[in-house]
Amino acid sequence: MDPFRKRKDFKVDIKEFKRGDKTHHGRFVNFWDRPDLDDIPNIVEPSMHGMVEVMRGCGRGCKFCDVTLRSLRYYSPEKVKKEIEVNIKKGGMDRAWIHSDDIFVYGMDIKTSKNMEPNRDALEDLFKAIMSTGVKHTNPTHGTLSGAIADERLVPSLSKITNAGPDNLTGIQCGFETGSTRLIEKYADRKLAPYTPDEWHWVVKEGVKTLNENYWIPAFTLIMGLDNDEQPEDGWETIRLISELEREQPEAMFTATPLTFVPIGLLEKSEFYDMGQDNDPTQLGVMYKTWQHNFKYGIQKFMTKTGKHGAAGKLKATAFNGLARSLGGVPLGAMERYARRKGREHERVIERIKAEYW
Ligand code: SF4
Numbered sequence: 001m002d003p004f005r006k007r008k009d010f011k012v013d014i015k016e017f018k019r020g021d022k023t024h025h026g027r028f029v030n031f032w033d034r035p036d037l038d039d040i041p042n043i044v045e046p047s048m049h050g051m052v053e054v055m056r057g058c059g060r061g062c063k064f065c066d067v068t069l070r071s072l073r074y075y076s077p078e079k080v081k082k083e084i085e086v087n088i089k090k091g092g093m094d095r096a097w098i099h100s101d102d103i104f105v106y107g108m109d110i111k112t113s114k115n116m117e118p119n120r121d122a123l124e125d126l127f128k129a130i131m132s133t134g135v136k137h138t139n140p141t142h143g144t145l146s147g148a149i150a151d152e153r154l155v156p157s158l159s160k161i162t163n164a165g166p167d168n169l170t171g172i173q174c175g176f177e178t179g180s181t182r183l184i185e186k187y188a189d190r191k192l193a194p195y196t197p198d199e200w201h202w203v204v205k206e207g208v209k210t211l212n213e214n215y216w217i218p219a220f221t222l223i224m225g226l227d228n229d230e231q232p233e234d235g236w237e238t239i240r241l242i243s244e245l246e247r248e249q250p251e252a253m254f255t256a257t258p259l260t261f262v263p264i265g266l267l268e269k270s271e272f273y274d275m276g277q278d279n280d281p282t283q284l285g286v287m288y289k290t291w292q293h294n295f296k297y298g299i300q301k302f303m304t305k306t307g308k309h310g311a312a313g314k315l316k317a318t319a320f321n322g323l324a325r326s327l328g329g330v331p332l333g334a335m336e337r338y339a340r341r342k343g344r345e346h347e348r349v350i351e352r353i354k355a356e357y358w
Pocket residue numbers: 058059060061062065066067068101102144175188191
């Protein structure tokens with residue numbers, strides 16, 4: 001069995017159906033070969049950075065994602081605990097990095113949770129089991145903003161269990177993808193469930209607020225050139241949303257990393273996005289704005305508070321922060337020079353961002 005090979009009869013049917021005046025997309029997938037949960041062996045040697053898997057698959061159905069085409073399965077808290085104990089005993093780890101693609105889906109019965117309501121009990125049990133191993137710190141790799149706010153008691157409760165606080169911040173990678181409500185509706189409507197695409201900006205802002213209040217810091221990833229379908233106005237909506245977050249929540253802690261579109265998942269027949277060939281200067285603007293945010297807010301304001309676990313961690317964090325502060329402005333200058341070389345339209349985008357969204 002090769003879990004990375006799609007079966008010959010692998011196929012995805014997308015069916016459109018109407019509920020009231022809304023159009024929904026049902027995705028029916030024949031899965032890859034997959035081992036049963038009992039056939040997935042526990043780790044026997046320590047894993048990198050104390051990372052342990054707690055689930056496979058996702059179920060939110062973003063069209064640009066392969067993970068969601070795999071069947072959704074959760075590891076029991078006992079299995080997770082056993083793997084963390086290997087990392088503690090053999091690797092000397094004092095923390096556990098919890099791998100999932102959306103931690104807030106853990107334990108969810110997808111057949112009954114039509115609106116992706118998180119299963120708080122299951123998540124609490126999982127994190128209690130993790131902390132019962134004696135680790136000092138734990139954080140999930142990925143989670144959705146909608147999942148973080150869908151149950152207002154969830155993140156506060158998990159933070160209490162994991163002892164999150166000003167000196168024990170919880171990092172989590174969240175897909176921001178785009179500020180465009182048009183694109184989010186077209187490519188990732190279920191990423192927002194139980195909310196709707198027209199609520200996307202509110203979800204992002206509320207998500208940042210909730211996570212930060214409970215000592216979690218989201219590291220956002222964005223997709224540039226999504227399905228080669230991005231129009232200038234989509235890019236400006238992204239730039240505007242980041243700028244609004246900064247203005248409305250000046251103490252907000254988040255980073256934003258733009259990535260270019262890769263054709264996988266339901267979009268595997270699309271073309272790669274080639275930024276060098278693209279004539280839309282707004283994409284340069286998205287990169288410019290995200291880096292300006294990371295420099296002005298991430299590096300200069302809150303990065304000093306993160307990554308300080310143990311004496312070695314403190315030393316590394318101090319060295320890295322010093323380097324980032326002194327060199328962090330370099331990419332902005334490089335992008336400005338690139339815009340000058342490309343011409344007036346590119347320069348105008350940079351000028352507009354500086355005037356309106358700085
Ligand atoms: S929420 Fe993340 S893991 Fe889940 S389908 Fe969307 S992109 Fe994939």
